[in-house]
Amino acid sequence: MDLVQQHTWGWFIAIYLFFGGLGGATMALGILGELRFNKGKWFGIGVTVLGMAILSFGLLFLVLDLIDPFRFLLAFWIKGIGHSWIARGMVVIMGAYIFGVLYMVAAFFESTTFKKWMGYLAMFCGFGVTTYTGLLLNANVGIPFWHTPALPVLFTVSAFSTGCAILMWVLAGKNDHESEHFFHAIESFDIFLISLELLILFAYFDFARGGNLAVVKSAHLLLGNPIFTIGFLIFGLIMPLILEAYASMKENSRGLAVFASGLVLLGGFLLRYLIVWAGVFQYPHGLAG
Amino acid sequence: MARYGMVMNVKTCLGCKACMAACSQWNQTPFWAEEGGKWRTRVTELEDGKFPEVKRKFFPTICMHCENAGCQSVCPTGATFTNKDGIVLIDYDLCLGCGYCIEACPYDARYEYEKEDLEKDEFYFGEDARHHQVHVDKCTFCVDRLEEGMEPSCAATCVGHARIFGDLDDPNSEIAKLVNSGEAKPLGEYLATKPKVYYIK
Structure with missing residues (x-):
């Protein structure tokens, strides 16, 4: 049995997975915030543009990762939609763009009912983008560490945590009552998400203990890598959790929460990069590349 | 309509790698690439057993043309x-x-x-060059040779x-x-890919 670390996907795919999830979550949470906290049309338009810009930036890296980036138009040929997560992802991403734009138009013209419907659809697609980034890796049967239901859940929770982080940055400079209210709601939600992420990670590695050789190898690669243990676990998860929890109990502590958000974003990226890096094939024969 | 497959007899593989040469010539696979080239078929040298009861084995591999193909x-x-004819091909x-299929292939x-x-x-091949656009590549069971009534180049050349x-x-x-006798078995049955390449070990 040969164990080989995958090398087809690297930095570019990790960057795409991070910004894809971040963009989708920013859009979904931002629109939800606008609809729930009456933040006004410009906030709704602003966060939707921000979400789409982040998603587009991520997509650029997906295109650059193709063998020939000029063939990217073929991505719209989604004949494999019945079984391929890239094809399904394309549909969800297009949905996020289309309903995002329609939501912004409705918000601009203050068409309340239409805005609500388009907002819900854009949120659904934004949510779909965050989830699909995990399902994309999950579909690889050859890499058992990715082929576990825990991965899409982990990526979705992590993406929403990074989305919260971006929204805290956006809201930090605003002093009106609604913004402050929304900021604290997002802050509390992020504390919940980081706690959940820690729990899922624990479960993920606990599953790995009982997994096959490739899963164990992937888990060992991660746990033996200080970028994972110190960079991601400590600086990207535990520290922001403590800082945000502390900030939530103090007055005038937005600066601390904003700093913690930066760490959350760093952690979100490291998680994706390291999970991609730790993908190990278990070839059922004596073959190594 | 057929259901083509291949049996690899590891016991009789000499390790001469003539199959790799024949395949790379017929299909123009990048034997020139760094780190040992890129191949549609490979023969890997393996050690079997523990010292002093150790022997060398040669293990040929190609695309398994799975019925439930992850790629x-x-x-x-x-x-x-x-x-x-059950051959997994790429348009x-x-x-x-x-590269999704590369990651998905176990x-x-x-x-x-x-x-x-x-x-x-x-x-290398001038006017006879067969690859004109970038793509992901793999074994086709030499589908063009099959159409002309010939065996795949690797099987035809195997000593x-x-x-x-x-x-x-x-x-x-x-x-x-x-x-059907059970002498030849697929690799990694637990993966549920249902390969059409079988091994006698």
């Missing part, structure tokens, strides 16, 4: 498809080049045919009769007998 399942554009015109059967490979292909090609649905074929 086909993840392909977003439908570029990877199974033809009427180069539709290949996006995302048998390491696929690789990228990149721009520099196209240039070298043209350099030790270690590669037995044929129709799995023809009960009188040598391959069907080996598979």
Whole structure:
């Protein structure tokens, strides 16, 4: 049995997975915030543009990762939609763009009912983008560490945590009552998400203990890598959790929460990069590349 | 309509790698690439047993042409498809080049045919160059040779009769007998990919 670390996907795919999830979550949470906290049309338009810009930036890296980036138009040929997560992802991403734009138009013209419907659809697609980034890796049967239901859940929770982080940055400079209210709601939600992420990670590695050789190898690669243990676990998860929890109990502590958000974003990226890096094939024969 | 497959007899593989040479010449695979080249078929040297009861084995591999192919399942554009004879093929015109199929294949059967490979292909084969666009590449069971009534180049050139090609649905074929008798078995049955390449070990 040969164990080989995958090398087809690297930095570019990790960057795409991070910004894809971040963009989708920013859009979904931002629109939800606008609809729930009456933040006004410009906030709704602003966060939707921000979400789409982040998603587009991520997509650029997906295109650059193709063998020939000029063939990217073929991505719209989604004949494999019945079984391929890239094809399904394309549909969800297009949905996020289309309903995002329609939501912004409705918000601009203050068409309340239409805005609500388009907002819900854009949120659904934004949510779909965050989830699909995990399902994309999950579909690889050859890499058992990715082929576990825990991965899409982990990526979705992590993406929403990074989305919260971006929204805290956006809201930090605003002093009106609604913004402050929304900021604290997002802050509390992020504390919940980081706690959940820690729990899922624990479960993920606990599953790995009982997994096959490739899963164990992937888990060992991660746990033996200080970028994972110190960079991601400590600086990207535990520290922001403590800082945000502390900030939530103090007055005038937005600066601390904003700093913690930066760490959350760093952690979100490291998680994706390291999970991609730790993908190990278990070839059922004596073959190594 | 057939259901083509191959039996690899590891016991009779000499390790001469004539199959690799024949395949790379016929299919113009990038044997020139760094780190040992890119191949549709490979023969890997293995150690079997523990000292002093140790011997060397040669292990030939190709695309397993799975009935439940992970590569086909993840392909977003439908570029990877199974033809009427059960051969898993790639439509180069539709290949996006995302590498998803390479990641999804648990048998390491696929690789990228990149721009520099196209240039070298043209350099070595001139007007006879067969690759004109970047794509993901893999074994096709030499589908073009089959159409002309010839065996795949690797099986045709095998000195030790270690590669037995044929129709799995023809009960009188040598391959069907080996598979139906249980002598030849697929690799990684737990993966549920249902490979059509079998091994006698």
